Amino acid sequence: MLGVYEVIGGIAVISGIGVIMSKKGVESVVYMIISFVNIGIWLMRIGVEYVGWIIMLVYIGAIAVLFMFVVMMLEIKEEERGKEYKGIMILIGIGVSVVIGGRRWLEEGVKEWIESKEKIGNVMVISKVMYGEKMIGIMECGMMLMLAMIAVIMMVEGEERKKEDVREQELRRWEEVIRRKE
Amino acid sequence: MVSVYIIGMSLVMMIGVIRRKEQRIREIVIYSMLIGGIVEKESESGMKIYRMIMEEEGSKRGVIGIMIIGGMIVMLGKRRREEEIIIMQMSEGYKMMMIGNEWMVVYMGMEWQSLGMYSIGIGRGRSIKEREAGIKYLIVSGIAGGMYLMGVVRNYKETGSMKIIETEWIGGSKGWIIGSVMMKIGVVPMHLWIREIYEGISKRSMEVYAVWPKWGIGNMLCRWEVEWGRGVWVIVVVGSIIIGSIGGYGEESIRRWIGYSTISQMGYMLMGMSMGNKEESVEYYISVYSVMMMVILGWWSEKRERRMKELVGEGKRNSVKSIMLMITMYSMMGMPVMAGFWSKYRVMMESVRSGEYSMGIVGVIGGVIGGYYYVKMVEGMYFKEVREIKRKELNKREGQSIMSIMLVLIILIGIEERNII
Numbered sequence: 001m002l003g004v005y006e007v008i009g010g011i012a013v014i015s016g017i018g019v020i021m022s023k024k025g026v027e028s029v030v031y032m033i034i035s036f037v038n039i040g041i042w043l044m045r046i047g048v049e050y051v052g053w054i055i056m057l058v059y060i061g062a063i064a065v066l067f068m069f070v071v072m073m074l075e076i077k078e079e080e081r082g083k084e085y086k087g088i089m090i091l092i093g094i095g096v097s098v099v100i101g102g103r104r105w106l107e108e109g110v111k112e113w114i115e116s117k118e119k120i121g122n123v124m125v126i127s128k129v130m131y132g133e134k135m136i137g138i139m140e141c142g143m144m145l146m147l148a149m150i151a152v153i154m155m156v157e158g159e160e161r162k163k164e165d166v167r168e169q170e171l172r173r174w175e176e177v178i179r180r181k182e
Numbered sequence: 183m184v185s186v187y188i189i190g191m192s193l194v195m196m197i198g199v200i201r202r203k204e205q206r207i208r209e210i211v212i213y214s215m216l217i218g219g220i221v222e223k224e225s226e227s228g229m230k231i232y233r234m235i236m237e238e239e240g241s242k243r244g245v246i247g248i249m250i251i252g253g254m255i256v257m258l259g260k261r262r263r264e265e266e267i268i269i270m271q272m273s274e275g276y277k278m279m280m281i282g283n284e285w286m287v288v289y290m291g292m293e294w295q296s297l298g299m300y301s302i303g304i305g306r307g308r309s310i311k312e313r314e315a316g317i318k319y320l321i322v323s324g325i326a327g328g329m330y331l332m333g334v335v336r337n338y339k340e341t342g343s344m345k346i347i348e349t350e351w352i353g354g355s356k357g358w359i360i361g362s363v364m365m366k367i368g369v370v371p372m373h374l375w376i377r378e379i380y381e382g383i384s385k386r387s388m389e390v391y392a393v394w395p396k397w398g399i400g401n402m403l404c405r406w407e408v409e410w411g412r413g414v415w416v417i418v419v420v421g422s423i424i425i426g427s428i429g430g431y432g433e434e435s436i437r438r439w440i441g442y443s444t445i446s447q448m449g450y451m452l453m454g455m456s457m458g459n460k461e462e463s464v465e466y467y468i469s470v471y472s473v474m475m476m477v478i479l480g481w482w483s484e485k486r487e488r489r490m491k492e493l494v495g496e497g498k499r500n501s502v503k504s505i506m507l508m509i510t511m512y513s514m515m516g517m518p519v520m521a522g523f524w525s526k527y528r529v530m531m532e533s534v535r536s537g538e539y540s541m542g543i544v545g546v547i548g549g550v551i552g553g554y555y556y557v558k559m560v561e562g563m564y565f566k567e568v569r570e571i572k573r574k575e576l577n578k579r580e581g582q583s584i585m586s587i588m589l590v591l592i593i594l595i596g597i598e599e600r601n602i603i
Contacts, residue, residue, distance in 0.1 A: 137287070140274070140278065140290065141290070143271065143294075144275070144290070144293070144297065146271070147268060147275075147294065147297050150264055150301075151268055151297055151298060151300065153264065154264040154265065154268065
């Protein structure tokens with residue numbers, strides 16, 4: 001019979017398929033949210049609660065909200081589905097999922113792997129490492145974000161604005177600029 | 183501490199911007215990058231408290247090289263001040279790649295520099311080609327980052343540790359990591375993006391793209407003890423050399439030619455990876471390659487020509503620079519007196535010593551065939567007749583000082599075979 005992990009994972013996969021196959025934009029986002037919730041619950045059941053909560057906060061609270069915002073603002077209409085590539089796409093999808101998923105089925109001892117990692121999901125352990133040994137890592141992450149900010153500003157900014165240069169103005173001689181009409 | 187430098191320099195930059203003293207600030211940035219790179223070799227004791235750091239000789243050389251190259255890039259010409267700040271920040275990312283002793287630290291460095299590369303790749307975004315090239319690079323680099331993570335995760339599952347030194351290179355999980363790094367350099371089988379992206383991005387961005395990532399990854403590879411899969415290396419090396427030499431058949435555009443040349447040179451560099459003692463061959467090769475590439479960039483930063491046939495008659499117009507470029511072309515081909523010969527010699531000796539004769543043979547043949555293109559540029563400059571096309575020269579940049587410095591280095595290194603740093 002199906003265990004808990006299979007059910008939760010199955011719902012995640014099925015709603016993932018629903019993201020692609022639904023015709024309306026908003027439905028896709030809703031299926032995506034369902035998928036995220038299931039992934040978060042799955043992670044919490046494994047024992048890494050911190051990651052599960054962070055996923056719910058970040059993915060659902062920020063990313064899915066952003067998607068919903070964009071979809072509703074742009075009023076993405078129901079689209080016509082191209083029928084030409086449907087067969088090949090299904091085949092490719094099945095192939096990829098067999099390659100990625102088949103490995104897991106072949107490996108034995110799946111249950112022990114899941115149960116034995118219960119001790120590391122603690123917030124205390126993560127914080128000990130994050131602010132202890134790898135303290136520089138967090139600070140460097142901050143600097144990375146600063147780079148991202150500067151990069152985005154640079155990409156979006158337009159041409160350079162004209163600035164006035166007082167010295168150049170004062171030193172300019174009128175004979176070079178104005179030509180007298182003889 | 184390396185980050186204090188970046189914070190300090192960014193603050194100096196910003197204050198300089200507010201007070202409108204731009205030229206001074208650029209000079210300070212340049213000199214501090216060059217000097218800071220040399221000084222950082224001394225400050226080792228401070229670095230031991232950070233346990234993320236790998237303490238090896240090669241990493242220190244890598245950091246110095248990164249800073250020097252960064253300083254030279256800023257020196258090559260005036261660019262927007264945000265780009266200069268971005269270049270400084272990217273150098274920090276490269277440093278993390280060099281010094282890190284865990285896979286995730288290296289990943290952080292890789293993504294850090296990628297952030298800068300994306301924005302510099304787009305540049306001003308004036309034409310569609312630039313934006314297209316920037317987006318292509320984004321996709322390629324993103325895929326490479328993803329592959330890297332996949333390799334790291336599988337590696338962790340098999341060996342249980344994230345440290346670079348402790349992992350043994352058995353099993354296929356390291357293949358993802360190596361594959362991702364290959365993708366970022368641009369060797370076969372993932373070489374297709376170099377030609378396209380080099381064609382689209384602007385010259386200022388090309389200066390960042392051509393040397394820095396290659397130095398970073400080439401230096402990093404020396405510390406990964408890779409011993410598996412001889413067959414893979416053979417395919418990569420042979421494919422790169424063949425495609426780099428023959429694939430550029432009839433290329434007229436200078437940028438694409440630089441792309442093909444890059445592919446073949448990287449193929450040569452990886453020839454030294456199959457055996458131990460990589461530091462001699464691979465690091466030496468990447469140092470010499472960086473020097474040669476900087477000469478080409480310095481020469482090219484003032485030019486407006488885009489095709490090879492516009493170089494005609496260059497020998498008479500700019501005789502000094504043409505001589506410098508001629509020497510560099512011969513060095514890239516592998517002529518005996520220049521540094522390029524010694525680098526190719528070392529790499530081929532490594533491959534022959536480990537028994538891979540096919541790579542050596544292909545290397546020699548590829549060198550001869552690829553040499554055609556380097557000679558073609560020289561021929562175009564000197565031997566054809568002058569046409570009546572006149573083009574406007576851009577403002578005088580400082581490309582020439584870079585060229586002279588690098589040229590002296592090439593000749594010096596060629597005459598006495600010696601490591602650079």
